[in-house]
Amino acid sequence: MPRKLMLSLTAIFLMILSACSSSPTSTTSTTTAPASSPAAASTAGTTSSTPTQTEKKLPRVAFVYIGVPGDGGWTYEHDQGRLMMEKELGIKATTVENIPEGPDAERVFEELAQKNDIIFGTSFGYMDPMYNVAQKHPNVKFLHATGYKTLPNMGTYMGREYQSAYLVGMAAGKMTKNNHLGYVGAFPIPEVIYTINAFTLGAQSVNPNVDVSVVWSNTWFDPATEKQAAISLLDKGVDVLAAYQDSPAGIQAAAERKVWGIGNDSDMGRFAPETYISNPKWNWGPYYVKTVKSVMDGTWKSEAYFGSMKEGITEMAPLGKNVPADVKELIEKKKQEILAGTFDVFQGPIVDQDGKVRFEQGKKMTDEEILGTTWFVKGIKGVIPK
Structure with missing residues (x-):
């Protein structure tokens, strides 16, 4: 910065001291406030020798x-x-x-x-x-x-991904022609189990005749393994295939057979646009x-x-371009009920796959019960490994 030749040595010393005091310390482990914050505001134009405020870490x-x-x-x-x-x-x-x-x-x-x-x-x-x-x-x-x-x-x-999974299940129940749905689960933990249950309950709400066959990939992200698991269900004749993994391998396998596909976690429509229905999505x-x-x-x-969906942490990805308008309208109506708190996915009667009544008419599952789910609802074909 240019200085006037006539400045006294004392003034030069004070300005140098002030400039040094306002410089952030450079380290590899500390992030400092951006320049737009008050802590890092520019001191240009001031003649005070008082050190500026230390940048907030x-x-x-x-x-x-x-x-x-x-x-x-x-x-x-x-x-x-x-x-x-x-x-x-x-x-x-x-x-x-x-x-x-x-x-x-x-x-x-x-x-x-x-x-x-x-x-x-x-x-x-x-x-x-x-x-x-x-x-x-x-x-x-x-x-x-x-x-x-x-x-x-x-x-x-x-x-509460199960809320969006229920809506996706409704779409699957409306789109199926033979009432046989498939679901590739990642690991047999409550998070995956209760999501599959919600998907099934959603499908049954619009089509009581559907069943859901479940197989396990025991992976979070292994496209080759997940595709093989998907193919095993496609070979059984399911005409809607869902998956709970991090990759789009399942919906890609479904697209190759011209079967409706449902992804997970993020909007996966771009991976199979012609046969994509939707999927639960995180935010x-x-x-x-x-x-x-x-x-x-x-x-x-x-x-x-x-x-919850109301808080925006989970939502339903946009429905695919080939999903009929009446299906979209049906799901939107139910979505609004969930957002308004007038509909609860896990409210009885809920019956497990062995015919046991788990929750009576009108009784809601508590969060602890949802997060501890280790059983399948009625209509699911498949076992939960011990």
């Missing part, structure tokens, strides 16, 4: 992914949520991809806990590894997607923004968050 945030954002499904939507959080809060988060559930995850969480203030783990199998690490780092906030274990510094988060951004903000303002508390 933002929390260091990390995300651990089971797959890659390019999966087009689960990890993609979490990454979209991260990007929204970064844009709104001016934070650049760390991401670690392709981390398997188990010992590797615990090692990664331990390493991240030494460098970050908030850590999001985005897969069910991360629960115990994260829990173990959280106990050793009480000053770090840990958030686990889809789990049920909490600590004072560890919370869980999930959405994690608002949750990530809210959670990080609460840590920043000191109001964060550990909780088991279970968001």
